[in-house]
Amino acid sequence: MFYSIPSDTGLLLVLISVVALDIIRRLVRSSRERRSSPLPPGPTPIPLLGNVLSVNIEEPWKTYTAWKAVYGQVLYARLLDQEVIVLSSQSDAVELLEKRSRIYSDRPFLATRELYGFGFIFSFQGYDNHWRLCRRIFHQTFRADTVMAFWPMQLRRVLKMIVNVIDDPDRYASYYSTFSAAVALSAVYGYEPVPGNDSMVHTVDDFIHAALPATTPEKAVLYRMFPFLWRIPDWLPGTSLKREAKTSCDCGVNMVETPFRYAQKHMETNQDPTFSVVSDHTARIQQYDEPYRSDYMKALKHASSTALLASTQTTTSTIMVFTLAMVQNPRIWKRAQAEIDAVLGTDKLPSFEDRPFLPYIEAILRETQRWQPVLALGIPHATISSDTYKGFYIPRGATVIANVWAISRDEARYPNAEKFIPERFLTAEGTLTDDNPAKYVFGFGRRICPGRDIGDASVWSAIAMMLATLDFTLAKDGEGKDIIPEPKYANGIARHPETFPCCISPRPHISKASLERVLARNG
Numbered sequence: 001m002f003y004s005i006p007s008d009t010g011l012l013l014v015l016i017s018v019v020a021l022d023i024i025r026r027l028v029r030s031s032r033e034r035r036s037s038p039l040p041p042g043p044t045p046i047p048l049l050g051n052v053l054s055v056n057i058e059e060p061w062k063t064y065t066a067w068k069a070v071y072g073q074v075l076y077a078r079l080l081d082q083e084v085i086v087l088s089s090q091s092d093a094v095e096l097l098e099k100r101s102r103i104y105s106d107r108p109f110l111a112t113r114e115l116y117g118f119g120f121i122f123s124f125q126g127y128d129n130h131w132r133l134c135r136r137i138f139h140q141t142f143r144a145d146t147v148m149a150f151w152p153m154q155l156r157r158v159l160k161m162i163v164n165v166i167d168d169p170d171r172y173a174s175y176y177s178t179f180s181a182a183v184a185l186s187a188v189y190g191y192e193p194v195p196g197n198d199s200m201v202h203t204v205d206d207f208i209h210a211a212l213p214a215t216t217p218e219k220a221v222l223y224r225m226f227p228f229l230w231r232i233p234d235w236l237p238g239t240s241l242k243r244e245a246k247t248s249c250d251c252g253v254n255m256v257e258t259p260f261r262y263a264q265k266h267m268e269t270n271q272d273p274t275f276s277v278v279s280d281h282t283a284r285i286q287q288y289d290e291p292y293r294s295d296y297m298k299a300l301k302h303a304s305s306t307a308l309l310a311s312t313q314t315t316t317s318t319i320m321v322f323t324l325a326m327v328q329n330p331r332i333w334k335r336a337q338a339e340i341d342a343v344l345g346t347d348k349l350p351s352f353e354d355r356p357f358l359p360y361i362e363a364i365l366r367e368t369q370r371w372q373p374v375l376a377l378g379i380p381h382a383t384i385s386s387d388t389y390k391g392f393y394i395p396r397g398a399t400v401i402a403n404v405w406a407i408s409r410d411e412a413r414y415p416n417a418e419k420f421i422p423e424r425f426l427t428a429e430g431t432l433t434d435d436n437p438a439k440y441v442f443g444f445g446r447r448i449c450p451g452r453d454i455g456d457a458s459v460w461s462a463i464a465m466m467l468a469t470l471d472f473t474l475a476k477d478g479e480g481k482d483i484i485p486e487p488k489y490a491n492g493i494a495r496h497p498e499t500f501p502c503c504i505s506p507r508p509h510i511s512k513a514s515l516e517r518v519l520a521r522n523g
C-alpha cells in the first residue's frame with residue numbers, strides 16, 4: 001500500500017515519529033479536557049492506531065452495526081487520532097444532530113479535500129459563512145414549494161429515459177445516469193443534454209472518475225497519517241498520488257466552470273431563459289454591491305456544481321436499487337401495476353397529482369430507500385464544542401456518524417430487514433404507516449439534504465412511470481435458463497448495485513411510439 005513512499009527510510013522514520021508524537025499530543029490534550037463523564041462504550045483501541053484495523057474499510061457500516069450489538073446505540077471508537085461517535089438509532093441522531101444542531105453541524109477535516117480539488121463541494125465545507133451562503137442559495141431554489149416548477153421537466157426526462165431503455169435495454173444503467181444528470185443540469189443550469197454522448201454529462205463523469213480514488217477511506221487515512229506525501233517533489237519516482245490528485249483538480253475546475261459558462265451565455269442570448277438555480281440567483285445577485293457580490297458569485301458556482309454532483313450519484317443509485325428489487329420480486333411490480341391500472345386506467349401515465357392515490361407505489365419508494373440506503377452512513381457531522389449525552393462525554397472535534405444502515409436493519413422495527421417488503425409501510429387497510437425512511441436517509445439537522453424534495457420527486461417519478469410502462473424479468477442465458485442476479489455493490493460516492501443482467505421490456509399496451517407521442521404532446 002505504501003509503495004510510493006520515497007526510499008529514504010531514515011527520513012520516513014523521522015516523519016512517522018513526528019506524526020506519532022502529534023497523535024499522542026492530541027490524545028493527551030483531549031483526555032485532559034475530559035471531565036468526570038466517561039466516553040461512550042466502544043471497542044478497545046490499540047496504541048496510536050486506535051480501532052482503525054478493526055474497521056471493514058469497504059463497508060464500514062457493517063462493522064459499526066456489528067459493534068452496536070456489543071456496545072449499544074451510542075458508541076465511541078478511535079481511528080488513528082480521529083475520535084468517532086456512532087449513532088445507531090434514529091432517536092439519538094435526532095436528539096443530537098437536530099435538537100443540538102448548534103453543536104453538531106460541522107464536518108470532519110477531510111485530508112484529501114483540497115488536494116483533490118473538492119474545495120468547491122460544500123457538502124464537505126465546515127460550518128462557516130461560505131457554507132451558510134451556499135445553503136441559502138440551495139434553499140431558495142429547491143425548497144418544497146418551489147421545486148414543483150421542475151415537475152414537468154422531471155416527468156419529461158423520465159419518459160425520455162424509458163424510451164431509451166425500451167430502445168436499448170442492455171444499457172439501462174447508462175440511461176439512468178443520463179436521466180439523473182439531465183434533471184440536475186436542467187434544474188441548476190437550464191441545460192438540456194442530448195441522449196447518449198453529451199459533453200456536459202461527461203464533465204460530471206470525468207470528475208467523479210478522477211476524484212473517486214480520493215473518496216476511499218484508505219486514501220484519506222494515508223494522507224492523514226503521512227501528510228508529507230503531498231510535499232514529495234514531482235521528480236521523485238512513484239508520485240502517482242500527486243498526478244492522480246492533479247487530474248482530479250483539473251476535472252473539478254472543468255465541472256464548476258463549463259456548465260456555469262453555458263448558463264451565463266444562455267441567459268445573455270435568451271429573453272426568457274429557463275428557470276434554474278443560476279438564472280434565479282444571477283437575477284438576485286444584481287441587488288448587492290461588492291465585496292458581497294463576489295462572495296455570492298463564488299457560493300453560487302459552488303452550490304451549483306455541488307448540486308450537480310450530489311444529485312447525479314444519489315438518484316442513479318436509488319433507481320438501480322429499485323430495478324434490482326423489481327427483478328428479484330415480480331410479485332411486487334405486478335401488484336404495483338395493478339394499483340396503477342385501477343387508479344389511472346391504462347390510457348394515462350402517472351403524474352404528481354396522482355401520488356396521494358398510489359400508496360403501494362409510495363411503499364415501494366420507502367422500501368427502496370430503506371432496503372439499500374445509498375448513503376449508508378449519511379455524511380459524517382463533527383462537533384463544534386464538547387457535550388454530554390446520556391451521561392457520556394462527547395469530545396469537541398469528534399466525527400459523529402448517523403449509522404443509517406443500522407437504523408434500516410433494526411429487526412424490531414423492520415422484521416426480515418434483509419428482504420424487500422413494501423407492505424411493511426402499509427396498514428391492514430392499505431394506507432401508509434407513519435414510518436417514513438425519508439426521515440433518516442436524507443440526514444439530520446442543519447446539514448439535512450437540501451436537495452431532498454427535488455431528489456424525492458426524481459425518484460418517485462422514475463419509479464411510478466417505470467412501473468406504469470415496463471415489466472422487469474430475469475435475463476436468460478444461451479440455453480434459455482434464467483440468470484439469477486447476484487449483484488455486487490459499488491461503494492463509491494453513493495452505494496449502488498453494479499450493473500446486473502436483467503430484461504426490462506415495455507408492458508403489452510405500451511410501445512416506444514406511444515410514449516413518443518406523449519412526449520411530443522408535452523413539448
Ligand code: HEM
Nearest residue numbers: 123307310311314378379441442443444447448449451455
Ligand atoms: C435522491 C436521493 C438523495 C439522498 C438519499 C441524499 C442524501 C443525503 C444525505 C444523507 C446527506 C447528508 C445529510 C447530513 O449531513 O445529515 C445529503 C447532503 C446533501 N445533499 Fe443530498 N441526497 C439525495 C439527493 C440530493 C439531490 C437531488 C441534491 C441536489 C439537488 C442533493 C444535495 C445535497 C447537498 C448539497 C448536501 C450537503 C448539505 C450540507 O452539507 O449542508 N442531494 N444528502
